[in-house]
Each structure stands twice: as structure tokens, then as C-alpha cells.
Amino acid sequence: MTLALNGVTKEFNRRSIFRDVSFSLGSGESLAITGRNGSGKSTLVKIVCGLLSPTRGTIEYVHDGKMIEGEDVRNHIGLVSPYLQLYDEFSGMENLELLSAIRSDRTLEDGRIDEVLNDVGLWERRKDLLRTYSSGMKQRLKYAFAVVHRPDILILDEPTSNLDKDGIEMVTRRVREQQKSAILIVATNDADEATWCSKKVELGTHR
């Protein structure tokens, strides 16, 4: 899997947030996106996920030598982001089941959902409604949702917000595993978290 951004520019209301961002990542590579608040880290993350279209520039995803187009892209992506919410009226388990069923292009092997729930430490609370979860538990469930389909590109926006020491350890374990064979992108303000990655893009420097 390779991911390449060429000259990506994003404007909101005629104001450019960032200009000409280019990078390319292959399997096993990782990238840290840094920059002050409001520099456009989350915006760039959304563009990489295909949730937002860039004002100018292109994004290419290549898998096994073939370009992946349009709708197939999302099956290769896992995202953890403060903007991403799961369904309050369902339990953690139900959330993963329903969302995986909707993403029916990739069928999960038996027990995969149990496995990730165990991994993020929510097994005991899997049948409780999300409404009753603490913010850290919700953040953990977002990890479960992001990795349940074994994505080739894992993107973490503010990866450790609301997490305790245990949770942070869970994240670093995930990060190391992802780095073995797939692509990892981390958008963060934290210098420590940025050191997880081999490459770095700093936004908000052109002004």
C-alpha cells in the first residue's frame, strides 16, 4: 500500500488553511502531522480519509500495484478522531457489529470483534450502552472501531486524548503493530507522540 499527496491545498471561505502539502508513504512508514491549534491538522486528516475534498491537489492510493478509486478507499482506512462519534444508543459491542455489517465489503473473521474489544480493554463493559461510557472508554472504543477491519492506513488524530496510562500503553502497542506492515499517520500537538513516526509534516509554517 502506498499513499501519495501532491500539492494539496485547502481553503475554507476563501482563506487557505494550508498550501501545497505533499508527501508519500509506503507500507511500514509512518508520518507525524504537527502544527499549532487551528493549523489544519484535522482538516488534512479528513482529506486523507476522503471525507473532505481538497481545494486543489490530488491524493493517490495504490494497493498491490493498483490505484484504488473513490468508494473503495474507505475500506482501507481506519480513523480515530475527536470528530468521529459512535452511536450513543447502542452498546460497544452493537456499535462494532452494526458498523461492520454496514461496511459489508470486508467480512470479518469469527471472533474478530471480541478480539479487538479485549484488546482495548472494554470486554467487561461491552454490553453497556455507549451513553454510560466515560470519555476515555469512548476513546478506546474508537480504537476498536478503527482497527476492526485491519486497515492498511491507520490515522490517529489526537491519539491519547482522555486516555489513562493503560490506555496510552494500548495505543503505543497498536502503533508499533501498525508500523510493522502498514501505514500510520498521527496528527498531534504532543512532541512525544510525534517521535513515534519516521516522517514529519509541519503545518502552519508558511505564514
Place this chain on the structure above:
Amino acid sequence: MKFVKYGSIILITFILIAGIAIPLSPTPHSWLQFPVIPGLEEKARNILFHVPIAWTTVVAFLVGTYYGFRYLKTKDIEYDIKSVSSAGLGFLFCFLATITGALWAKFSWGSFWNWDPRETSIFILLLIYGAYFALRSALDTDEKRATLSAVYSIIAGITVPFFIFVMPRILSGLHPGAKGDPDGAGPVVQLKMSPNMLVIFLLGLLGFTLLYVWLLNIRVRLAKLEYKRSIDQS
């Protein structure tokens, strides 16, 4: 544009004078006489203003929708500027068509509003324009505003052909040519208009269309300047 500008000024001045000054005669035999159309008499003169204005409303709507469509395809904000400028003019002309129509209706049919198919259609068009601008003011980024208002105008455009089929089926009409039109209350444009009236009528259509093109051009230029200025400021 010079041609459009002076063309529209000259044509509209001409039909204003001709439409009001040319006398009616029961047996017209010169180019400077209009026929008396039973049931309309002097009121027939309004056809030279009301119909071209209503026609321009429809043109403005179609042009606005077309530019909205172009915006969706290209994401070039210039098309949104053109689209919204045309919609603004369409709203204005729609308003004028409603007023000229209501006045005419008062004197021909006895009340300002009768829910005849074409009156209903123009009313719905007013509502569509109202909704279009309400939607635009409720969206906060330029891109969203342009995209969603373009989608809305296309969706509204989809329903327009249905007016043409549905309205006459359901509402009995009073307009010339409609089923419920009592005999003689109005001319079917092609049939009862005398040749000189028809020429002035067609010139009126052309004149108002040119006026629309000219106004659209001014509005688009103005909107582009404002757009540029707001970029420079930020």
C-alpha cells in the same frame, strides 16, 4: 454588451410607447391600430409587458439552475456567482410578473388572485426563490452554500415539468388558451393577435430578455468585485 445594453433600452422604450399609444380599433386596417379583443379591450395592452416579464422569470430560473449545475461539475465559484445573480433577477422579475398579473386579473377577472394554473405556478416559483435564498442564508461556508443551493435549484427544477401537466388537470384556468377560459375573455396569443401586435409582442420578449442579460452582466461583475475585495481583506 453594448449591443445588449442599448438594444434593451431602445426596445423597451419602443414597446412602452407603442404599447400605450397605439389606438384600438374594432376594424383595424393600418399598422398603427390594434384590434379590439372582446373581453380585454384596453386591458389587452398589458400582454406586452406582463407576458415578457413572466417569460424572463422562467429564463432566469433556467439559467440560474444551469449555472448551479455547472458549479457542481467544476467547483468553480464563478458559476455560483452567476447562478445566484440570475436567481436574484429571477426573484425580481417573478415579483413584477406577480404584480402585473394581479392587477390585470383584478380588472379582467374581478379579483387580484384566482388560483388559476399559471398564477399558482408563478406563486410556487416565488416560494422556490424564497426557499432558495433562505437556504443560502443558513449555510456558513462558501462551498457549502454554493453546492447545496445548486442542488436545491436542480431538485426544484425537476418538479417544474410537473406543473405543466398537473396544474391544468386540477385547476380550471382563466388564462388565455386554458380549458376554463370563458369564450372571448382573452386572445390565444397566436390566433387573435393582429400582426402588428404580434411584432411588438415579440420585440417585447426580446427587449426584456436583453434587459435581463444586461442586468445579469452588471450583477455578476459587481459580485465578482465584492468577492475579490473580500479575498484581499482576509
Place this chain on the structure above:
Amino acid sequence: MSAFTSTFALVRKDVHSELRTRYALNALIMFVVTAVATILFALRSDQPTSSVLSGLYWVVVFFTAMSGLSRTFVSEEERGTTMTLQLVASPSTVYFAKLIFNTALTFSMTIAVTILYMAVFSNAFVIKTLSIFIGTVVLGSLGFASASTIIAAIVAKANTRGTLYPVLSFPILIVLLMTVMGATTKALDGEDLSTALGDFQILVGYFLAMTGGSYLLFDYVWKD
């Protein structure tokens, strides 16, 4: 095939979610009951004509729909789950799932209004030509749901959702409303099925044009 399974998985999610939260259902039920009660007070012992009754029937359906059908998109937007859906489903999956869900809601709504009307106006609201009535309600609900779905998707992205929804919907729905009101009157007057075939054609055409147009335009609305 996977598009079908995705769509139905999303419909299932919406149904489950609706059964738990009652976001739309409560609003719809309360609205139907209040509206019919108000009409009943207003008419008292008057014997309304069939055209008045069929007009009032669809007025209730229209305003009830305006109170509840936008929830499908607005609730996703308000809770911030739009992005989650975008990550797991394609726009066409989302569109058809929401359309199916809204169609089901509209059907249950018209059934509820019909039963209430038959109970409350037992003398005046007598369906004499059942075939016209069923055809009108089924085809009318389809067109209704189709137009309300795309408008709901647009409104969910705006910031004054509540008031905007009826404002945007009414001009789009008015053609449909006029047709179904006319056809319902025919059903109440006991006219022959053949008199309503033209109306049915319009309703089918409206549904197909609206759904086709929405399907093609939905990408632009759904993705930021």
C-alpha cells in the same frame, strides 16, 4: 450484492436506533393526534365535503412529515456520526437506506392518519373506491418520502434546521400534494378507477424523477 447487504444493515441500524430513542416516532405520533384533534374541534358537527376532508388528510400528513422525517439526517449530523457513516458506507448506500426508512415512516404515518380519520369522521370519510385510495396513498407516500429525504439531507447541513425544512419542502411537494388531494377526493366520491389513472401516472413519474435526481445529486450533499 454487498451494496444490498450494506443498505439493509443501515436500515436495520436506523430501525433499532429509532426503537430505542424514539427520535422521530414520538414526534410523528403526537403530531398526528394533535392535528386530527384540532381539526375535529374546528369542524365540530359540520359535515365536511369530500374535497375538504381529503385536503385536511394530506395537510395532516404534510405537517406530520415535516415534524419527523428530517430526523434521519439531522440526528446523524447533530450527534456527529455523519463522519462515521461516511467511513463505513458509500453515499448511495446511505441515500437508499434513508429513503427506505423514510418511506416506512411515511407509510405508517398515512396508515395511522387513515385509521384515525375513519374512526373520527365515520360518516364523511368513507372510502368508496378502495383501489384509488390505496394507489394514491402508496404512490403518494413514495413520492413524499423521496422528496423529504433529499431535502432532509440538505437541511441537515444548514444551521436553522427546524424552520428551514418545511420552507424548502413545500414548493417541491406542492405538485404532489395537489395530485394526491385530487385523487383522494375521487376515492371518497366513489369515482371509477379509470378516472385516477392520469393521477397515478403523475405520481409514478414524480417518484421516479425525484428519486433519480436525488440519487445523482446526493454525493454533493452528503460529502463536505
